[in-house]
Amino acid sequence: MAVPILDLSRQHQPLAGRFKEAFDRILSSSHFILGPEVEAFERRLASYCQTTEAVGVSSGADALLVALMAMGIGPGDEVIVPTFTFFATAGAVARVGARAVFVDVDPQTFNIDPQRAAAAVTPRTKAMIPVHLFGQTAAMDPLLELARKHGLKVIEDEAQAVGAREKGRSAGSFGDVGCISFYPTKNLSAMGDGGACVTSDGQLAQRIRALRNHGQVGEYEHLYVGGNFRLDALQAAMLSIKLEGLEGGNAARRECAGRYDRLLAGLPLRTPVVAEGRHHVYHQYTIVVPADRREGLIAHLKAHQIGCKVFYPLPLHLQPCFAGLGGKKGDCPVSEELCRQVLSLPMFPGLRESEQEEVAGVIRKFFRG
Ligand SMILES: Cc1ncc(COP(=O)(O)O)c(C=O)c1O
Numbered sequence: 577m578a579v580p581i582l583d584l585s586r587q588h589q590p591l592a593g594r595f596k597e598a599f600d601r602i603l604s605s606s607h608f609i610l611g612p613e614v615e616a617f618e619r620r621l622a623s624y625c626q627t628t629e630a631v632g633v634s635s636g637a638d639a640l641l642v643a644l645m646a647m648g649i650g651p652g653d654e655v656i657v658p659t660f661t662f663f664a665t666a667g668a669v670a671r672v673g674a675r676a677v678f679v680d681v682d683p684q685t686f687n688i689d690p691q692r693a694a695a696a697v698t699p700r701t702k703a704m705i706p707v708h709l710f711g712q713t714a715a716m717d718p719l720l721e722l723a724r725k726h727g728l729k730v731i732e733d734e735a736q737a738v739g740a741r742e743k744g745r746s747a748g749s750f751g752d753v754g755c756i757s758f759y760p761t762k763n764l765s766a767m768g769d770g771g772a773c774v775t776s777d778g779q780l781a782q783r784i785r786a787l788r789n790h791g792q793v794g795e796y797e798h799l800y801v802g803g804n805f806r807l808d809a810l811q812a813a814m815l816s817i818k819l820e821g822l823e824g825g826n827a828a829r830r831e832c833a834g835r836y837d838r839l840l841a842g843l844p845l846r847t848p849v850v851a852e853g854r855h856h857v858y859h860q861y862t863i864v865v866p867a868d869r870r871e872g873l874i875a876h877l878k879a880h881q882i883g884c885k886v887f888y889p890l891p892l893h894l895q896p897c898f899a900g901l902g903g904k905k906g907d908c909p910v911s912e913e914l915c916r917q918v919l920s921l922p923m924f925p926g927l928r929e930s931e932q933e934e935v936a937g938v939i940r941k942f943f944r945g
Pocket residue numbers: 635636637638661662664665707733735736756757758759769770771
């Protein structure tokens with residue numbers, strides 16, 4: 577039985593009628609960029625994320641960029657980021673001309689290690705970007721304490737974790753701003769690119785709103801040098817419909833994760849530890865396998881038509897584009913080892929029990945040799 581790593585059609589098909597209705601409404605309004613559809617979505621998203629404001633933007637990468645711009649971070653500043661994450665977390669720092677300072681992750685949760693983050697603070701450090709990797713919030717208590725101590729801004733990269741919580745508090749509501757991606761594979765996904773910044777800092781939200789639209793504060797009055805980071809009405813309308821199903825979708829992911837945990841028990845592999853009080857939303861279900869078995873397991877899964885993917889094969893401090901920052905092998909051993917060992921399995925709402933049994937059965941067969 578073939579099992580895809582992701583099948584969006586299972587999520588979209590039951591909603592097709594509502595999507596078409598929204599499309600017709602926007603077609604007849606001819607209001608395609610920003611406007612009432614975007615504003616309505618922003619209100620719903622802010623309420624869902626337990627913040628007072630949400631600002632829809634063009635992508636998750638641009639949400640990070642525009643947040644850094646709104647905080648005035650630029651040349652001469654340092655921003656602490658985990659090295660085990662998607663490129664955009666550090667790419668945004670480089671795009672504003674600041675220096676990304678790469679920090680290793682906790683071997684249990686795969687999220688930024690607060691102690692290593694503390695050791696990376698210098699007088700030039702202006703901000704940190706904890707990433708809620710794979711759907712589990714980073715250790716926000718010690719990170720917020722560190723930020724308070726040194727007067728740092730906190731930008732949460734919650735591209736993979738919209739709906740994640742710690743002790744009831746939502747991802748994106750801990751720091752100064754949360755940055756979300758609506759890339760089609762994400763837990764809350766658009767039908768194209770999209771993103772958002774969520775915050776309860778009204779002034780910051782105002783600057784982000786201006787910056788996403790060429791820094792305009794009135795018609796053709798440009799207070800800042802911004803850019804075109806706007807969200808369009810069609811994406812916002814689709815996102816409003818899908819936001820209604822996000823809690824259910826995340827619950828389905830959590831159920832699938834629990835089932836994988838049971839089905840894979842006893843095999844020579846491990847999964848990230850879910851820290852106390854965390855409501856993990858399993859953007860990915862990731863296993864850690866011995867490095868010398870991973871390529872074999874990938875080939876075996878492929879031969880059985882089971883989707884899988886390595887997130888991520890190379891830590892950011894070793895990426896060629898960041899070579900100028902001086903990172904070298906051995907700087908972040910936990911992340912470097914994880915990059916050799918991790919493998920993500922099929923995970924999406926609508927994944928069937930029989931499919932998970934197939935995935936687990938094929939993995940068991942591999943380890944039985
Ligand atoms: C951790 C992380 N940060 C940032 C991004 C960037 O989001 P986007 O692809 O919407 O620009 C992504 C997703 O691709 C991501 O996974």
